[in-house]
Every structure is written in C-alpha cells, then in structure tokens.
Amino acid sequence: MIAIIGAGISGLTLAYRLQQQGTPYILLESSALPGGYMQSLYSEDRVLEKGPNSILADELVLRFIDELGLTDQLVIANDISKKRYVYKNGKYRTMPSGPLSLLFSSFFSFTQRIVLFKEYFNTQPYRKESTLYELISERFGKEVADYALDPFVSGVYAGNPKELLAELCFPVLGKNITAYGSILKGFIKNPPKRRVSLTFSHGLGMLIQALSDRVKEKRYSCEVESMQPHGDAWNLRLKTTQGIEELCCDQIVLALPAYEAAKIVRSFSEEWSTRFAAIEYPMVRNMHLVFKKDQLGFEAEGFGALHPSVEPLFTAGVIWSSATFNDRTPEDEVLLTCMVTEKRTPALKTMSDEQAQTAIQEEIKRLYQITGEPVYTRTELWKKGIPQYTDKMTTILKHSEALEKMNVYICSNWPHGISITDCIHRAHELAAKWKA
Numbered sequence: 164m165i166a167i168i169g170a171g172i173s174g175l176t177l178a179y180r181l182q183q184q185g186t187p188y189i190l191l192e193s194s195a196l197p198g199g200y201m202q203s204l205y206s207e208d209r210v211l212e213k214g215p216n217s218i219l220a221d222e223l224v225l226r227f228i229d230e231l232g233l234t235d236q237l238v239i240a241n242d243i244s245k246k247r248y249v250y251k252n253g254k255y256r257t258m259p260s261g262p263l264s265l266l267f268s269s270f271f272s273f274t275q276r277i278v279l280f281k282e283y284f285n286t287q288p289y290r291k292e293s294t295l296y297e298l299i300s301e302r303f304g305k306e307v308a309d310y311a312l313d314p315f316v317s318g319v320y321a322g323n324p325k326e327l328l329a330e331l332c333f334p335v336l337g338k339n340i341t342a343y344g345s346i347l348k349g350f351i352k353n354p355p356k357r358r359v360s361l362t363f364s365h366g367l368g369m370l371i372q373a374l375s376d377r378v379k380e381k382r383y384s385c386e387v388e389s390m391q392p393h394g395d396a397w398n399l400r401l402k403t404t405q406g407i408e409e410l411c412c413d414q415i416v417l418a419l420p421a422y423e424a425a426k427i428v429r430s431f432s433e434e435w436s437t438r439f440a441a442i443e444y445p446m447v448r449n450m451h452l453v454f455k456k457d458q459l460g461f462e463a464e465g466f467g468a469l470h471p472s473v474e475p476l477f478t479a480g481v482i483w484s485s486a487t488f489n490d491r492t493p494e495d496e497v498l499l500t501c502m503v504t505e506k507r508t509p510a511l512k513t514m515s516d517e518q519a520q521t522a523i524q525e526e527i528k529r530l531y532q533i534t535g536e537p538v539y540t541r542t543e544l545w546k547k548g549i550p551q552y553t554d555k556m557t558t559i560l561k562h563s564e565a566l567e568k569m570n571v572y573i574c575s576n577w578p579h580g581i582s583i584t585d586c587i588h589r590a591h592e593l594a595a596k597w598k599a
C-alpha cells in the first residue's frame with residue numbers, strides 16, 4: 164500500500180489516479196480540510212482565493228478537469244487579461260506580450276531594443292549554474308532583467324531572480340540556447356504551446372472538493388509525525404483525534420511542503436531532513452481589496468500590474484481579479500488582489516498585520532486614484548509561501564533517485580515545478596509508475 168502524506172492538489176490528484184487504476188493507497192492529511200495552499204472563499208457574492216488565483220492549464224489539465232465533471236463550472240480568463248502592466252518610472256505601462264512585440268514596443272529604450280535584437284545572433288554557450296538574473300541580463304541587458312524578468316519572477320515565485328536558477332525555473336531557456344544559440348530564436352522557431360488561464364465558478368477550491376469527494380481512502384485530521392523503516396516496509400506514526408497510531412505501508416509519497424517533510428524524515432535520516440529544511444519558503448501576504456467601480460480614478464482592465472524591485476513600491480503587484488474572471492464580485496465592484504513578498508520587501512517580515520495592511524491600502528489608493536475606503540478587505544498571510552528553486556533544490560534532485568530506491572517519493576510543488584499544472588503533472592507521472 165502507498166501512503167500519501169498531504170491532501171493538497173498534488174496528494175489528492177495522485178490519490179484519485181491510484182484509485183482509478185486500482186493501486187492500493189491511503190491519503191493522510193493533518194488538517195480537518197483538504198487543499199493546502201489552494202483554498203477559495205465564497206463570501207457575500209464574492210469569490211476570493213486565499214492562495215493561488217488561477218491555473219494555467221495545458222491539454223492534460225483540461226482533460227483532467229473534464230474527467231472530474233467540472234468543465235461546465237470553468238471560468239476562462241477574459242481576452243482583456245492578455246493586457247498586462249508594469250510599473251516603470253512612476254507609472255503603469257503596457258507590457259509587450261511576446262518576443263517580437265518586445266522588439267517593436269516603446270516599453271524599452273531604443274538602445275535596449277538593439278541589445279534585445281542582438282541576442283538573436285548570440286553564440287555564448289549556456290551555463291547551467293546561471294541564476295535567472297545573470298542569464299537574462301547578460302543576454303538581453305539590465306533593463307530587460309529589471310523590468311521584464313524581475314517582476315515576472317516576483318509574481319510567480321515570490322522570489323529574487325538573482326537567487327533562482329534558470330535551469331530549474333525555466334529549463335526552456337537553456338534548451339533554446341543549446342538548440343538555436345539564442346533564447347529569442349528558440350521562441351520564434353518553436354513558440355511555447357498556448358495554455359488557458361482559468362478558475363471555476365466558485366473558485367479553485369471546486370477542484371479540491373471534486374477530488375476529495377471522489378477519493379475514498381482518506382483520513383483528515385491525521386498528522387504524520389515520523390517514519391521508520393520496518394524490514395522492506397515503512398512504519399508511520401500518526402497523530403489523530405483519537406490519539407497516536409501506527410500505520411505500515413510499502414511506499415511513502417511526500418505530498419507536503421519541504422519544511423514539513425523535514426520533520427517527518429528526521430526520525431530515519433538527519434541528512435535528508437537537513438536537505439529538505441534548507442529549501443527556503445519566503446513570506447507572502449495577499450490582500451483582497453474590493454471597491455465600488457466609481458471609486459477608482461483608473462481603469463483596471465487587464466490581468467493586472469507588476470511592480471519591479473527597482474521601483475520604490477511596497478507591493479510586488481496587483482491582480483485585477485474581477486477584470487480577469489467574470490463573476491468574482493457583484494457587477495458594480497472591482498476586486499484587486501495585492502501581493503507583497505518578503506524577497507521584494509524585506510520589511511514585511513517585521514511588520515504587524517495592521518502595519519502591512521495599512522501600507523498596502525495606502526499604496527493601492529494612491530496608484531489607482533481611489534477615493535474613500537474599500538467596501539470589503541481580507542488578508543492572508545503565508546508565513547512560508549512558495550519554495551525557492553535555488554541550488555538547494557538541485558541537491559534534492561541530484562539525490563532523489565536514492566530516496567526513491569528506499570520507496571520514498573516526492574510529489575509536491577518541489578522539486579518538479581511550482582505551478583498547480585506542474586503538481587498535477589507530477590502526480591500523473593508517479594501514478595503511471597505504479598500502473599499494473
């Protein structure tokens with residue numbers, strides 16, 4: 164039997180797939196409710212997300228959603244959301260959407276566009292150990308690294324591109340360089356497959372609920388405290404509402420954050436525990452601000468706006484949630500989902516809830532020329548937000564085969580990709596491994 168520890172999107176997807184193919188499993192979750200970081204709130208006709216806001220779905224994810232009977236609940240991002248803004252020199256400017264428009268848009272200075280163009284003829288070899296910032300600034304120039312890469316990375320990883328490894332975060336960059344000599348040429352010759360940005364009528368939580376309803380062998384409010392080898396099998400120590408229990412299983416799947424996995428594996432390997440604990444999860448604060456449309460002196464029509472680290476702002480960006488997806492709020496309201504990250508704004512770590520919320524509100528009111536107070540606010544603090552893909556992650560990847568030889572597998576947003584789509588893919592890949 165396979166014990167899956169953690170009922171976030173990764174653990175639930177794997178449990179569902181194993182059940183479908185008849186592989187014995189048990190899903191163990193410490194909280195009373197499943198979902199992990201993926202939780203929606205439905206409050207007074209408003210759909211809010213505590214963590215992830217949307218799924219960038221590919222074919223496999225769309226088929227999976229359909230299989231779960233959720234296609235009629237899908238809410239696809241409006242066309243207007245193709246428009247994205249970046250804060251530059253004190254104001255919002257439209258961000259060019261593709262490599263060609265980057266060359267012709269006035270978003271970047273003329274000299275910067277020449278540097279961009281020259282990358283097409285670059286012959287520098289690829290260095291696997293480059294950080295994202297090194298790779299992009301060396302090939303495209305500092306302005307592109309500061310105003311295109313940095314805010315994008317902040318939005319996806321809540322991280323610092325000077326620390327994140329290009330090879331782990333966007334392997335396609337290295338592939339393009341190796342195949343074509345140039346990142347730009349690679350994107351032009353081999354454009355990335357289109358993905359669909361989506362959510363559901365009552366938020367992403369609907370996917371969690373659909374999976375949880377279908378998964379039969381599950382135990383919630385059941386925390387795994389430790390694991391010990393027992394012959395060829397494993398013994399898990401469980402803390403449940405009834406007390407302490409033991410569970411014997413053949414395989415273990417760690418479908419939980421690295422910092423939690425570090426606690427469980429400590430009982431059998433200090434070395435693995437140290438490796439897991441070394442993965443950094445910087446703090447992220449989300450704040451939902453709802454205003455009446457006529458309170459804004461700015462037309463928030465698009466996906467949202469990103470705030471590069473080189474600009475003196477507190478927030479890392481704002482998703483214009485009600486413009487991107489229909490029916491997030493009543494018609495006459497605007498929902499702005501603001502994000503502050505520890506990596507961009509280190510002061511966040513030492514601020515009280517009230518200080519952080521005030522700083523966010525004041526900045527948003529100024530940027531969007533808002534009069535009056537929000538009609539609704541809600542804030543979510545993730546003390547440990549998103550795993551950082553640095554050299555610490557490389558170490559885990561390097562040794563994961565040894566872990567798998569002991570029948571211990573990782574199936575979460577580390578080290579195989581951060582997005583919900585990545586999590587769903589990894590779960591499918593693992594399930595296929597156990598298909599009879």
Ligand SMILES: Cc1cc2nc3c(=O)[nH]c(=O)nc-3n(C[C@H](O)[C@H](O)[C@H](O)COP(=O)(O)OP(=O)(O)OC[C@H]3O[C@@H](n4cnc5c(N)ncnc54)[C@H](O)[C@@H]3O)c2cc1C
Binds near residue numbers: 198200
């Ligand atoms: C603020 C924020 C915004 C994001 N935005 C997006 C986005 O828009 N799009 C996107 O694709 N991704 C986004 N992400 C990333 C995405 O949310 C995560 O990668 C994904 O939800 C991770 O799912 P998971 O199942 O791997 O892990 P988790 O969600 O961490 O689930 C792990 C589960 O394990 C349980 N657990 C922990 N310890 C134990 C234990 N000892 N015993 C048993 N159970 C345990 C936890 O309670 C939890 O339920 C965002 C993340 C954050 C934090």
